[in-house]
Amino acid sequence: MPERKFFVGGNWKMNGSKSSIDGIAKFLSDGNLDPNTEIVVGCPSIYMDYAISKLPKNVKVSAQNCYKVPSGAFTAEISPAMIKDIGSDWVILGHSERRNVFGETDDLIAEKVAHALSEGLNVIACVGELLEERESGKTQEVVFRQTKKIADKVSDWSKVVIAYEPVWAIGTGKTASPEQAQEVHEQLRKFLKENVSDEVANSTRIIYGGSVTAANCKELAKKADVDGFLVGGASLKPEFVNIINAKQ
Numbered sequence: 001m002p003e004r005k006f007f008v009g010g011n012w013k014m015n016g017s018k019s020s021i022d023g024i025a026k027f028l029s030d031g032n033l034d035p036n037t038e039i040v041v042g043c044p045s046i047y048m049d050y051a052i053s054k055l056p057k058n059v060k061v062s063a064q065n066c067y068k069v070p071s072g073a074f075t076a077e078i079s080p081a082m083i084k085d086i087g088s089d090w091v092i093l094g095h096s097e098r099r100n101v102f103g104e105t106d107d108l109i110a111e112k113v114a115h116a117l118s119e120g121l122n123v124i125a126c127v128g129e130l131l132e133e134r135e136s137g138k139t140q141e142v143v144f145r146q147t148k149k150i151a152d153k154v155s156d157w158s159k160v161v162i163a164y165e166p167v168w169a170i171g172t173g174k175t176a177s178p179e180q181a182q183e184v185h186e187q188l189r190k191f192l193k194e195n196v197s198d199e200v201a202n203s204t205r206i207i208y209g210g211s212v213t214a215a216n217c218k219e220l221a222k223k224a225d226v227d228g229f230l231v232g233g234a235s236l237k238p239e240f241v242n243i244i245n246a247k248q
Contacts, residue, residue: 007228008244010041010235025054031241042092062090068111073150080119092128096167106149114153123158131168157200163230178219182210185225214242221246
C-alpha cells in the first residue's frame with residue numbers, strides 16, 4: 001500500500017492584505033519546510049493571483065470556494081475555470097462556515113465538488129458535526145451523510161482530500177483530542193472501504209481541522225488515520241511552519 005503523503009492546508013478565511021501576504025511568504029520561505037509535506041493555502045479569491053506570485057513554489061494556493069457551473073449570472077461567485085485561469089488547481093468546498101453561516105446544503109456542496117473535479121481541480125472536501133450533534137451522539141450519522149453526498153459525485157478520488165472539521169472545535173480553542181480525531185478518521189476510512197473501495201479508502205488522505213496549533217499538532221499527527229491538517233488562524237502566523245513540520 002503506498003504511503004499517504006502528509007498534507008497541510010491553511011485556510012486564511014476572510015483575512016489578508018498584500019502586506020500580510022508578504023509576511024506569510026517570508027516566514028514560509030525562511031521556514032525550512034518539510035519536503036515530505038504537501039502544502040496548500042486557501043486564499044481570498046481577490047488575492048489569489050498575488051499570493052501565487054509571492055509564496056514559495058512548494059506552497060500551492062487554493063480558492064476557498066467556487067460555484068457549480070462554468071460561468072453565468074451569479075454575482076460575486078467564481079468558477080473552477082477562473083481558478084485555473086490564474087494558475088491555481090485547488091479549491092476548498094463544504095467548509096462548515098459555508099454550510100452553517102451561508103446555508104449551503106449537502107446537495108449543493110456535492111454538485112460543486114462534481115463540477116470542480118470535472119474541470120480538473122483538486123478538492124479539499126470538508127465534513128463535520130455541530131456541538132449539539134456530537135453531544136446527542138450523532139457525529140457518525142452527520143459525517144457519513146455529508147461524505148456520502150460528496151462520494152456519490154466524485155469522479156477521481158486521487159484529486160480529493162477529505163477534511164474532518166468538528167464545528168465545535170473551529171476557532172473556539174477547543175480541539176478534538178487525538179483519540180477523538182483518530183476515531184472519526186478511522187470511521188471515515190471504513191466508510192470509504194464499504195461504500196467506495198479498499199483502494200480509495202487506503203489512498204485517500206483524511207486531514208483534521210479545528211484549532212490545530214503548534215502545541216497540539218505533533219500528537220495529532222502520530223495517529224494512524226490523521227494524514228494532515230486544515231489550519232485556520234494559525235496558518236496566518238509563523239507557527240504554521242511548525243504545523244507543516246509536525247511529522248519531523
